[in-house]
Amino acid sequence: MSKKSKKFRVLKWIGLTLITLILLIVGFGVWFMSLIPSSDKTIKNTTVNDLTYLTKNRILKDRGKILTVVTSIDSMGISGKSTGYELTELSRAYYVFEANGFEVDVASPKGGKAPVVIDDLGPFDYAFLKDEKAKSKINNTLKLTDIKADDYEAIYFVGGKGAMFDFPNNKSIHKIVKNMYENNKVVGAICHGPAALVNVTLNNGLPLIKGKTISSFTNKEELLLIADAKTIFPFLLQDKITAQGANFNEGEMYLNKVSVDKNLVTGQNPWSTWSIAENMIQQIGYKPKTRKITDEENAINVLLQYHKYGKSKAKEMITTMYNNNKPMNRVLFAEHSIVSVMKGEIGDFYNLLGLISFAKKVQENN
Incomplete structure (x- = not known):
C-alpha cells in the first residue's frame, strides 16, 4: 500500500471518529435537555x-x-x-x-x-x-x-x-x-x-x-x-x-x-x-406562617437526601413527593450534575443524571 493511500485511510479514520464523537455529544445533549422541563413562561x-x-x-x-x-x-x-x-x-x-x-x-x-x-x-x-x-x-x-x-x-x-x-x-x-x-x-x-x-x-x-x-x-x-x-x-x-x-x-x-x-x-x-x-x-418569638414549599426547596431536599443517604433513598423521596403532589424543580438536579463535573466527581454526575431521568418518569406516571 502506498504512503498516500495509508495517509488517506488514517485521515478517513480520524474523520469518522470525529463525526461519531460529535453525534454522540449532540445525542447526549438532546437526551439531557429532554430530561429538563420547559420553563413556565407564565411565572414571569x-x-x-x-x-x-x-x-x-x-x-x-x-x-x-x-x-x-x-x-x-x-x-x-x-x-x-x-x-x-x-x-x-x-x-x-x-x-x-x-x-x-x-x-x-x-x-x-x-x-x-x-x-x-x-x-x-x-x-x-x-x-x-x-x-x-x-x-x-x-x-x-x-x-x-x-x-x-x-x-x-x-x-x-x-x-x-x-x-x-x-x-x-x-x-x-x-x-x-x-x-x-x-x-x-x-x-x-x-x-x-x-x-x-x-x-x-x-x-x-x-x-x-x-x-x-x-x-x-x-x-x-x-x-x-x-x-x-x-x-x-x-x-x-x-x-x-x-x-x-x-x-x-x-x-x-x-x-x-x-x-x-x-x-x-x-x-x-x-x-x-x-x-x-x-x-x-x-x-x-413567633411561629412562622404556614407556607407552601416551593419546587426548588423540594429538589434541594432530595439532593440533601442523596448526599446523606445515597441514590436509593433519594429515589424513595422523589416517589413520595410526586405521589403527594409536591412539585420538584428538575433544573436544580441538572445544575448540580454540572457542578459535579466541575468538581471532577464523575460518579455523582451519572447518579444525578439518573435521578433526573427517574424523576421525569415518576412525574409522567402520576
Missing part, C-alpha cells in the same frame, strides 16, 4: 396578588419592623466584574417578613438605588420586581448612618459579592449590630452577608462571632466559581470567620444550610433564604 407574569401566601390568612398584627441591608458595591475589586446584592436573597426574605406581620425597610451603606444581581428567579422574585412598594424601597434605600437600631426588632444582611467590600469595615454596621445583638434582638445574615459580622466587637471586648456557630458562603463554593477569588476579595469569608474563633458550620455545596445560635441566625447561600427568614421569625 406573577404579581403580589397571585401569591396566596401573602393574600390569604394575612397576619394583620403590627409586630414592628425588620431592617434588611444590601451592598452599595457594583464591582468586584480589581477584577472589575459587576456585582451587587442577590435579589432572591432579599425578595424571598422580604415577603416572609411581611407575611409574618412585620414592616420591612431596606438600607445600604451609601443609601439610594443599590446595584443588584438578578438570576434564578421564581414567582416571588418576579412579583417583587413588579411590587411598587418594594421597588420604591430598593430604589431609595435608607442610608445606614441614618438608621436607629431601637426602631427594629431584627436586622438581616443580604448577600451578594459586593458585601465583601463594604460590609466588613463599616462603622455604622458595627454599631447597629452590636446594639441589636446585645439587646437580644435577632441578627441574621446570608451567603456573603455574614461579612457584616466579622469585625464586630462586643462590650466584653470579644469578637461577636467568637465561639458562635456560623454558616456562610464557603471557600469551596467561592473557589469553584471564581478560581482567583483570593486575589479579588479582601479575604475568603470562611477563612475570616474561622480566624475569629467561630465554629464554621458547612453544609453541602449550593444547598440549604442554616445555623441558629440563640439570636444569631446565618445561612450558607441563596438556597438558604426561605429557611433563614423563617428561623429569624421563630427566634423573634
Whole structure:
C-alpha cells in the first residue's frame, strides 16, 4: 500500500471518529435537555396578588419592623466584574417578613438605588420586581448612618459579592449590630452577608462571632466559581470567620444550610433564604406562617437526601413527593450534575443524571 493511500485511510479514520464523537455529544445533549422541563413562561407574569401566601390568612398584627441591608458595591475589586446584592436573597426574605406581620425597610451603606444581581428567579422574585412598594424601597434605600437600631426588632444582611467590600469595615454596621445583638434582638445574615459580622466587637471586648456557630458562603463554593477569588476579595469569608474563633458550620455545596445560635441566625447561600427568614421569625418569638414549599426547596431536599443517604433513598423521596403532589424543580438536579463535573466527581454526575431521568418518569406516571 502506498504512503498516500495509508495517509488517506488514517485521515478517513480520524474523520469518522470525529463525526461519531460529535453525534454522540449532540445525542447526549438532546437526551439531557429532554430530561429538563420547559420553563413556565407564565411565572414571569406573577404579581403580589397571585401569591396566596401573602393574600390569604394575612397576619394583620403590627409586630414592628425588620431592617434588611444590601451592598452599595457594583464591582468586584480589581477584577472589575459587576456585582451587587442577590435579589432572591432579599425578595424571598422580604415577603416572609411581611407575611409574618412585620414592616420591612431596606438600607445600604451609601443609601439610594443599590446595584443588584438578578438570576434564578421564581414567582416571588418576579412579583417583587413588579411590587411598587418594594421597588420604591430598593430604589431609595435608607442610608445606614441614618438608621436607629431601637426602631427594629431584627436586622438581616443580604448577600451578594459586593458585601465583601463594604460590609466588613463599616462603622455604622458595627454599631447597629452590636446594639441589636446585645439587646437580644435577632441578627441574621446570608451567603456573603455574614461579612457584616466579622469585625464586630462586643462590650466584653470579644469578637461577636467568637465561639458562635456560623454558616456562610464557603471557600469551596467561592473557589469553584471564581478560581482567583483570593486575589479579588479582601479575604475568603470562611477563612475570616474561622480566624475569629467561630465554629464554621458547612453544609453541602449550593444547598440549604442554616445555623441558629440563640439570636444569631446565618445561612450558607441563596438556597438558604426561605429557611433563614423563617428561623429569624421563630427566634423573634413567633411561629412562622404556614407556607407552601416551593419546587426548588423540594429538589434541594432530595439532593440533601442523596448526599446523606445515597441514590436509593433519594429515589424513595422523589416517589413520595410526586405521589403527594409536591412539585420538584428538575433544573436544580441538572445544575448540580454540572457542578459535579466541575468538581471532577464523575460518579455523582451519572447518579444525578439518573435521578433526573427517574424523576421525569415518576412525574409522567402520576
